[in-house]
Amino acid sequence: MMNIQTLHIALAFLAALPALGGETPLFRMTSHAGAPAGWNQPAMVFQETERRDTSSTVEAVQVSGSAAAKSMFLLRGSCALMKERNKQGFVIVPLSRQPVRFAVQFVSDEKAGGALDRAIAEGAVTSAARCELVESMLAR
Structure with missing residues (x-):
């Protein structure tokens, strides 16, 4: 017969199993565009370095490429991260310039809803619809 203390330990271990193995790996996206031959x-x-319920901290390593290519890559990475996290919109908040670090803060569905009408700018909401538009333009 199992004593109460052993039963509690076994139940605590079983309860912790999903938490131990259920963590989603942090998001990573790479590009070889602009790299020398x-x-x-x-x-x-x-590279996502930290994940919270309402935001992700990201670090970007930019070895080569134009400023426009780097900006587009960061936008596409943020859009892909939003999609992976099953969110509808985000705001980018700069954290540091060297290394390039920023927070992708996810917004509610209602805040993301009208964001297609607004210009892309620092501190502005980027919606899932805007990300789809950008992806469709790049696919051409």
Whole structure:
């Protein structure tokens, strides 16, 4: 017969199993666009370093490429992260310039709803609809 203390330990262990194995790996996106010929490292890396319910902290490594290409890569990475997290919109909040770190703060569905009408700008909401529009333009 199992004593009460052993039963509590076994139940606590079983309850912790989903938490131990259920964590989603942090998001990562890379691009080789703009890398020199023969270069085997990605030209740009978008790496989620911390995940919370309403935001993600991201670090971007930008080895090469134009400023426009880097900006588009960061927008596409943020959009892909939002989609993976099953959110409808986000705001980018800069944290540091070196290394490039920023927070992707997810917004409610109602705040994201009208964001397609507004220009993309620092502190502005970027909606899932805006991300789809950007992706469709790049696919051409």
